[in-house]
Amino acid sequence: MTWFMVAVVVVVAAAGLLRWRRPAWYWLTLGVALATVRVLVRYASVMDACGLTVPPSRWRLTLARVANRPVPESRPPRILRLRPSRTGLVLRLKLRPGQDAFDVSAATDRLRHSFGMYGVTSREVRSGVVEVRMTGYDVLKQVQMPAKTDTRPMRVPVALREDGSVHYRDYRTVPHGLTLGATESGKSVYQRNLVAGLAPMDVALVGIDCKQGVELFPLARRFSALADNPGTALELLEALVSHMEEVYQLIRAEQRISVAVPDAEIAADIWDLPDDIRPVPVVVLVDEVAELALFASKEEEKRRDRIITALVRLAQLGRAAGMYLEICGQRFGSELGKGITMLRAQLTGRTAHRVNDETSANMAFGDISPDAVLAAIQIPAETRGIAIAGDSTGGWHRIRAPHTSLRQAVNICNRYADRAPDVPALAPFRPTVTALPSARVPLSKTAPATA
Known part of the structure; x- marks a missing residue:
């Protein structure tokens, strides 16, 4: 005994x-x-x-x-x-x-x-x-993604939901998305998981990072185009709009509308086209949207209006042309100027990490679900990576992306660097990866020693 x-x-x-x-x-x-x-x-x-x-x-x-x-x-x-x-x-x-x-x-x-x-x-x-x-336990405390996921073209597993299921970013179902999060909220880790999931796929990645490229330029080998300032961003966005118009001309020429063609074979977007002539889909990642909307002079205001107009056009018309937007920012509100609310209305997928104000949560979920707004503003500061994900149907989930370091994301992008397609319209913006000098650049001058 x-x-x-x-x-x-x-x-x-x-x-x-x-x-x-x-x-x-x-x-x-x-x-x-x-x-x-x-x-x-x-x-x-x-x-x-x-x-x-x-x-x-x-x-x-x-x-x-x-x-x-x-x-x-x-x-x-x-x-x-x-x-x-x-x-x-x-x-x-x-x-x-x-x-x-x-x-x-x-x-x-x-x-x-x-x-x-x-x-x-x-x-x-x-x-x-x-x-x-x-x-049976807190699955978001230490996120472990399952070994097998239901990955399809333009469908990326990016996080784990609180009920244990996998949260996917499906661009063919939800073409455009908005991701909000304050500093140190886990927004950058979510973005890295997204890029790492898209890297093995046949897709052109386009990045706009107005923080001088510190977030996206380390992943440059997998990107087809990158911009690190508002001026270059405007040229890049207008090139994307022109490319979108060319894709629509291709779709219209290949619609094959005749009595003998079955209804299922009539082309209405790039996914209805034959594989040999289908244009490569494009995912545009904007790291900090507020930097594109701020201005301090009349010239910058004109540039800002053209940038927002191009983003709105891509959001309204880009889905059928295989062009998808992923807008990220710390703050997203109507005070960013005209066109912001119109842009928000086109961003179906919404993800909000911890935010500093209730207005940003309202911009993300105010038109979807009041419960999601309350859940977003209650995310504690010590739980980095926790986010609320919802869409225009009113449903929302609490999610958390697995921690992916910048080195891991860089290694994945370097491994699939050969998958970066050459899009003629984006050739002028193709990043040039060069070795950096070993010597560090001083940020301040050292005062000479005095006796």
Whole structure:
């Protein structure tokens, strides 16, 4: 008996240490089995306590009365499937008549406490079927992307959601995006993951980095065009607009509209064109949009208006031509001048890291979901990388990108440097990578020593 007690203590201590130091390992070894038993045993009572049951129907009451049997109990939603995952449990429920998916969504916090899980989220799969995803530990504390992801052309896995699923940046579904974040909020790491995910694909990367190129120029070997000041940015954007018009002329010439051509083969964008003549898609990354919108003189104001106009034209017309915008900034508000709100309306995908003011969160999610605005302004300063991602449908998720250092991103871009396509319209802006001198440039003069 003594040895048995010692073994039990050792196992419990080892499980506690594993849960503390390696929560993912604990979940895969012990946590998933314990959580499954806990959910199945407590399911009926938890649903009843959370108000997710329906009273018996009239015919059941009548049958019980005729048969002189006890009154049947209220029924919870029927479990269609219970599937364990590497981060938690996925529970698919069939709702009873009279229940709504919002009832389950409103009770997720109570379900989290009752089942002893770290987090619970729900979504409606189809009419009458709700999927409840439960996480067994904090998956955003130390992000570990799964080994296999559903990667497709123009679809990049960039972060992990709080429910354990992968967050993708799909440009064919959400063509243009806006990413906001204050200094040291993790916005640059998110951008590096995006570039690293696009590097192996057949896509032309165009960067506009008005911070003298300190963010994007280290990745220059994979970029087809780069600009590090507003003047060059204007020329680059106008070249992109001209390139977009040429692509539309190509699409129009290859539409092949005739009686003999099936409807599915009529070209309306570059993805309907044959592979041998399809232009390469272009992703434009703007690192700090406020630097393009600020001006201090009349000449700079004229340049600013032309830059914003070009961005708006690319956002409005670029999708069918395979041109996608990724606008990043610390601050994004209407005080940046005319055209900013119009540009924001075209940016379907929204991602907000920690911001310094509520106005930026409102610009990101005010027209989507008030709950997303509240979640964005509540991100603490010590949790770098946590962000709120949403789109124009009103749905939003809490995400976190895996930490990717600048050296890792540079190595990936150098590895796929040969994948950078040569676009004739962007040739004047192709970055020239040269070796930097070893001597450091002094930032200030040293005062001569005096006796």
